[in-house]
Amino acid sequence: MISMQSLVEGLPEALKLKGVNSIYLPELAQKTDQELHSFKGGHALFTFPNTPIKCAGAPQKIMYISDDIFRQNGVRDKTKITYCTSLGRVFGVKKYADTLMKIVESKDIELNVRRNLIKVDAITRTATFEILDEDAVPTGETVSFKYDFLHAAPPCSPVKPLRDCHELTDSKGWLDVNPDTLLSKKFDNIFGMGDCLNTSNAKTGAAISSQMRAMSKNLPALL
Missing domain, CATH: 3.50.50.100 (FAD/NAD(P)-binding domain)
Structure with missing residues (x-):
């Protein structure tokens, strides 16, 4: 962002x-x-x-x-x-x-x-x-x-490339993901992390650490 x-x-x-x-x-x-x-x-x-x-x-x-x-x-x-x-x-x-x-x-x-x-x-x-x-x-x-x-x-x-990529984002330009898995709601091979997401958490470093824990489990499971 x-x-x-x-x-x-x-x-x-x-x-x-x-x-x-x-x-x-x-x-x-x-x-x-x-x-x-x-x-x-x-x-x-x-x-x-x-x-x-x-x-x-x-x-x-x-x-x-x-x-x-x-x-x-x-x-x-x-x-x-x-x-x-x-x-x-x-x-x-x-x-x-x-x-x-x-x-x-x-x-x-x-x-x-x-x-x-x-x-x-x-x-x-x-x-x-x-x-x-x-x-x-x-x-x-x-x-x-x-x-x-x-x-x-x-x-x-959100940054302009995301705002312009309607296939990936919600109506406000945030990457549209499942808040529990961080997996895109529109593509089954795209995950998101950080400030660009439309999740309800604050845009902070602490939030990233929580997302890392979810990602460390969900990404290997998909692969």
């Missing part, structure tokens, strides 16, 4: 300017670090998209790291931190969400659920979000926030 910052209006251009960052783009890692350490206070806004995403915990990890940097630099009391997520709670897995919610509250972070970033205006420093319903479908309503520092976790999608 690949990051698709172009799916958010104005984001590709904004990422080139001061105040808008993303650790999902390696070339922006140093810029993000420099801006966090030079931040003097204001509104720090962090987002989570309405698509599958590489490492669903990373948007929160950078937020907690930022909180720590602000505290070390003595500007946390001058800073409002907001987390806008497309999910209905702070994290997709409830048992982790319950613990993370305690962390969010202890760090005085404002949580806004069912908010999906759709536009960034780098000139006015305004981020616009569509409001989602319980099924993650846009309601037609939007809400905007002014920011001084924005960390955008961009939407992600």
